[in-house]
Amino acid sequence: MMINKREKNSIVIFDIEGEIRRSDITDVTLHQLVKEQLEVGRKQILLNFDKVDFIDSFGVGEILASYISTHNLGGKLKLARISKKLFLIFQVTMLTKVLDIHDEEASALQSFFKD
Amino acid sequence: MAERRLHKILSAVVKIKPGEEVLAILVFFYFFLITAPFGIVKSLRDANFLDDLKVENLPFAYLSAILIAVAVSFHAKLQSRISRRLLLQSTLAFFILTGLLFWALFSTPDHWKGLALIYWMWANLFVVALTTQFWFLVNDVFNPREAKRLIGFFGSGGILGGVAGNLLPGFLAKPETSHRLLLASTAFLCACLVVVSLIFSWLEKNEDRFASAPGREPKTKRKEPRHVGLWDSFRSVRSDAYLRLMAWVVLATGIVSTFIDWQSKSVIASSPEANVNYVRFFGRFNAGILVFAFLFQLVLTSRFINRFGIRTGLMIYPLIILLCSVGLGIFPASLALAIAIKGGDKALSYSINQSSRELLYIPVLPEMKYRAKVFIDMFLNRFSKAVGGVILLGLIYLVKRPPFAAIGFEPLVWVSVASGAFVIVWIVLNARISRAYVREVKGQLAKKWERADEVVADRMDVDTAKLVVDAIESRTQSSTLFALHLYDLARQNRLSPEIRNLLALKPIERSSSDTRPLFEYDASPWIADFEEPGSPAEMDKEIREILALEEYQKVMGDYAGKVLEDKDARSETARMELAKAIGLMDGRSALADKLDDLLGDDSAKVFQYSAESAGKLKKKVHVPLLARKLADPKTCEDARSALERYRGAIAGALSDYLNDVEEKPEIREQAASLLARIADQEAADSLIEALGRGQDVLKNALIDALDRLRSEVPEVQFKDEVVRAQFAAEIERFGPVKNPSDLLPLFKLLGLIYDHEDVFRAYQNLFKGTKDSIAYAVELLDHTVSQDIKERLFPLLESFSGRRSGIS
Numbered sequence: 026m027m028i029n030k031r032e033k034n035s036i037v038i039f040d041i042e043g044e045i046r047r048s049d050i051t052d053v054t055l056h057q058l059v060k061e062q063l064e065v066g067r068k069q070i071l072l073n074f075d076k077v078d079f080i081d082s083f084g085v086g087e088i089l090a091s092y093i094s095t096h097n098l099g100g101k102l103k104l105a106r107i108s109k110k111l112f113l114i115f116q117v118t119m120l121t122k123v124l125d126i127h128d129e130e131a132s133a134l135q136s137f138f139k140d
Numbered sequence: 141m142a143e144r145r146l147h148k149i150l151s152a153v154v155k156i157k158p159g160e161e162v163l164a165i166l167v168f169f170y171f172f173l174i175t176a177p178f179g180i181v182k183s184l185r186d187a188n189f190l191d192d193l194k195v196e197n198l199p200f201a202y203l204s205a206i207l208i209a210v211a212v213s214f215h216a217k218l219q220s221r222i223s224r225r226l227l228l229q230s231t232l233a234f235f236i237l238t239g240l241l242f243w244a245l246f247s248t249p250d251h252w253k254g255l256a257l258i259y260w261m262w263a264n265l266f267v268v269a270l271t272t273q274f275w276f277l278v279n280d281v282f283n284p285r286e287a288k289r290l291i292g293f294f295g296s297g298g299i300l301g302g303v304a305g306n307l308l309p310g311f312l313a314k315p316e317t318s319h320r321l322l323l324a325s326t327a328f329l330c331a332c333l334v335v336v337s338l339i340f341s342w343l344e345k346n347e348d349r350f351a352s353a354p355g356r357e358p359k360t361k362r363k364e365p366r367h368v369g370l371w372d373s374f375r376s377v378r379s380d381a382y383l384r385l386m387a388w389v390v391l392a393t394g395i396v397s398t399f400i401d402w403q404s405k406s407v408i409a410s411s412p413e414a415n416v417n418y419v420r421f422f423g424r425f426n427a428g429i430l431v432f433a434f435l436f437q438l439v440l441t442s443r444f445i446n447r448f449g450i451r452t453g454l455m456i457y458p459l460i461i462l463l464c465s466v467g468l469g470i471f472p473a474s475l476a477l478a479i480a481i482k483g484g485d486k487a488l489s490y491s492i493n494q495s496s497r498e499l500l501y502i503p504v505l506p507e508m509k510y511r512a513k514v515f516i517d518m519f520l521n522r523f524s525k526a527v528g529g530v531i532l533l534g535l536i537y538l539v540k541r542p543p544f545a546a547i548g549f550e551p552l553v554w555v556s557v558a559s560g561a562f563v564i565v566w567i568v569l570n571a572r573i574s575r576a577y578v579r580e581v582k583g584q585l586a587k588k589w590e591r592a593d594e595v596v597a598d599r600m601d602v603d604t605a606k607l608v609v610d611a612i613e614s615r616t617q618s619s620t621l622f623a624l625h626l627y628d629l630a631r632q633n634r635l636s637p638e639i640r641n642l643l644a645l646k647p648i649e650r651s652s653s654d655t656r657p658l659f660e661y662d663a664s665p666w667i668a669d670f671e672e673p674g675s676p677a678e679m680d681k682e683i684r685e686i687l688a689l690e691e692y693q694k695v696m697g698d699y700a701g702k703v704l705e706d707k708d709a710r711s712e713t714a715r716m717e718l719a720k721a722i723g724l725m726d727g728r729s730a731l732a733d734k735l736d737d738l739l740g741d742d743s744a745k746v747f748q749y750s751a752e753s754a755g756k757l758k759k760k761v762h763v764p765l766l767a768r769k770l771a772d773p774k775t776c777e778d779a780r781s782a783l784e785r786y787r788g789a790i791a792g793a794l795s796d797y798l799n800d801v802e803e804k805p806e807i808r809e810q811a812a813s814l815l816a817r818i819a820d821q822e823a824a825d826s827l828i829e830a831l832g833r834g835q836d837v838l839k840n841a842l843i844d845a846l847d848r849l850r851s852e853v854p855e856v857q858f859k860d861e862v863v864r865a866q867f868a869a870e871i872e873r874f875g876p877v878k879n880p881s882d883l884l885p886l887f888k889l890l891g892l893i894y895d896h897e898d899v900f901r902a903y904q905n906l907f908k909g910t911k912d913s914i915a916y917a918v919e920l921l922d923h924t925v926s927q928d929i930k931e932r933l934f935p936l937l938e939s940f941s942g943r944r945s946g947i948s
Binding site: 081082085086089090092093110113114116117118119120121122123 | 619620623624627679682683685686687689691692694695696699714717718721724
């Protein structure tokens with residue numbers, strides 16, 4: 026898994042690449058990266074899953090932990106370009122009711138301004 | 141008025157129905173008038189033979205029975221070509237004329253001695269033809285139940301005729317002029333001709349009542365006569381296991397009867413008391429045993445068969461013969477034993493054995509019965525005597541030669557021993573046929589309908605149907621709910637191509653608020669995801685891991701809290717989604733506790749999903765919440781379905797609800813029904829105990845529940861005494877039955893202690909079947925339930941539909 030950070034209109038965007046799975050834990054996890062941003066006051070975070078091939082429950086746990094941390098500090102965490110399969114899993118687990126999920130990065134970015 | 145008086149008189153001796161009186165009396169006299177000449181003809185037959193050809197030649201006379209086959213074959217052809225009326229009348233005319241001819245020949249001084257053998261054969265043909273024709277008529281006119289009810293009355297007419305016929309030679313016969321009695325026999329036959337004509341005239345006038353009897357077809361559309369030859373009849377018997385067994389019984393009976401005849405005549409021929417005037421001796425002897433047979437038939441036969449059934453009816457005759465045969469083997473010169481064995485043979489064969497054997501035809505289809513009777517009753521009945529004759533000849537030849545001769549026993553002793561051996565074979569065959577009889581009666585009773593709950597359970601996958609319907613409904617309501625349903629279907633491997641196509645259909649209206657492409661209602665792409673190889677199992681694993689995540693529980697816990705706080709109608713869908721999702725979780729998770737609130741939700745839809753999840757989690761804490769909803773018609777079914785999934789784990793709780801007199805009756809009834817679904821011995825015991833407590837308000841629910849449990853698990857046992865007591869209490873309450881379904885609880889109770897399938901076949905056929913199947917149904921009950929139940933139940937059935945069902 027590779028995670029690249031970029032910024033757009035003061036929104037932190039994490040471009041995630043590869044597979045997010047328990048067996049493939051990197052030195053720095055997604056949650057740690059999000060927390061680092063929260064610690065420096067960046068509370069608007071977008072996770073872009075465009076190049077993610079696979080996410081297991083560990084990966085979902087990372088997303089949820091990131092969501093909780095952001096939410097607890099009054100920030101916003103949104104998701105974009107997730108696979109149909111992951112969306113289906115989110116539907117079944119009702120996470121679509123909690124997580125803000127967008128088809129495209131642009132619409133996700135726009136939504137930060139609408140909130 | 142006259143008919144009512146006649147009915148009253150006849151009712152004293154026979155269970156007769158209004159409208160049957162005239163016909164029953166005519167049939168009674170028909171039998172009387174053919175058996176009266178039998179007495180004369182047979183006394184003359186035996187006496188002539190012993191006088192002219194001696195007892196040593198008797199086995200040859202028995203052998204002559206083989207010639208009866210030719211006559212039977214001719215009779216069978218005749219029967220298939222002419223109407224029953226013409227057949228009966230022409231046969232009577234034939235025997236009147238030939239009887240006169242024999243009178244003329246015997247009147248000739250120094251007549252040919254061989255005439256005694258020809259007369260023997262004629263006499264046998266006389267008996268077999270007229271008897272068979274009589275039973276043909278009885279079978280034509282009466283259905284099995286009617287015949288069973290009236291058979292004792294007709295039979296007693298026959299025996300009375302035999303007594304009268306035998307008394308004539310018994311008192312009037314003189315050594316040189318006894319053949320003049322043949323004139324008396326022709327006089328009886330002339331009277332019989334008149335009675336037969338009256339029977340057919342009566343039947344024509346009452347065509348509506350006896351519309352099915354042959355010989356009484358509407359004049360405009362007369363049926364083709366049945367062409368049943370002896371060979372056809374033999375093939376029919378050979379092709380049917382039950383009829384084959386019946387044929388073996390008749391063969392064994394005939395062989396034993398021949399042995400007995402020889403045994404008794406051997407003793408009688410050497411007895412000085414008898415050989416002075418054989419005609420007079422046989423006349424008195426036959427009259428005496430027929431008086432006994434008449435009394436037995438009139439008083440005991442019907443009652444005996446009704447009380448003890450066909451099996452005992454068939455056994456009593458060979459057992460008595462066996463006893464006498466053993467006695468004759470020990471005391472070979474005893475005239476008393478010779479009279480006893482012959483007397484027992486005749487008395488019992490005319491009464492209980494004849495009646496029981498006719499009843500054995502009940503489960504045989506009418507067409508088959510006619511075919512079989514030609515071979516069994518007309519041919520084999522006589523042929524068996526010939527077989528007996530051959531065996532007898534061989535046996536006598538054998539025992540007169542070494543090494544048997546060296547033992548020093550009389551041939552009579554050897555014959556008695558052989559006779560005993562054949563009786564044992566006969567008893568075994570009788571035991572087998574009485575078992576086969578009940579099987580055949582059952583075989584004739586087609587099940588008219590299946591239990592609706594069993595049909596639904598067997599042929600429909602109700603859970604899948606509900607899931608698919610809910611999934612379709614959820615498509616326009618919530619994509620989350622839809623996804624949850626799809627996931628459920630996929631997990632259970634129920635996404636068949638048909639269901640997939642059904643779910644992929646676009647709904648007519650599309651929600652304007654949904655704009656996301658992923659929310660397209662064309663579900664095909666989603667379904668494809670569920671169908672990737674290994675996908676459902678893999679996805680299931682992932683989902684369960686996610687649900688178990690601490691982070692997930694926290695995030696969704698907060699969400700659930702908000703959803704539950706908002707009881708607004710608009711949040712109903714969110715509550716439904718939450719309720720459905722909780723069903724996927726571990727029962728020990730914090731989120732699962734939210735189900736307590738959801739089960740108390742006022743919305744029936746929310747409760748539907750909550751109950752479904754509760755059924756999956758099976759937490760006992762939810763049982764009272766579900767039970768409370770059993771009283772509400774809107775939520776009852778869902779609560780039931782959920783509680784059913786707990787199976788035996790809640791048997792105790794359900795039993796408590798059932799016995800709690802302060803609980804709502806609806807909940808107690810549902811508890812009974814749920815216990816039935818648990819379907820184990822503990823549930824059965826709880827239900828039967830509740831029934832035993834005599835809780836009137838729950839009585840029907842308890843009987844229904846017990847019946848369902850019994851039908852699902854036939855091996856479950858119920859306390860016999862409780863069921864019988866309840867049956868007795870139920871039946872006490874009945875007045876005249878107006879509606880068949882009134883009787884259903886009684887049959888349900890019977891189904892608990894007797895074969896459930898048999899009892900319900902009988903019930904269904906009683907009230908929905910054809911006339912014959914109704915008769916078979918009563919016959920089956922007759923052989924299934926105990927005497928005390930029969931005594932209570934049958935009058936009740938009669939009061940409902942005596943004539944319609946033919947119930948006696």
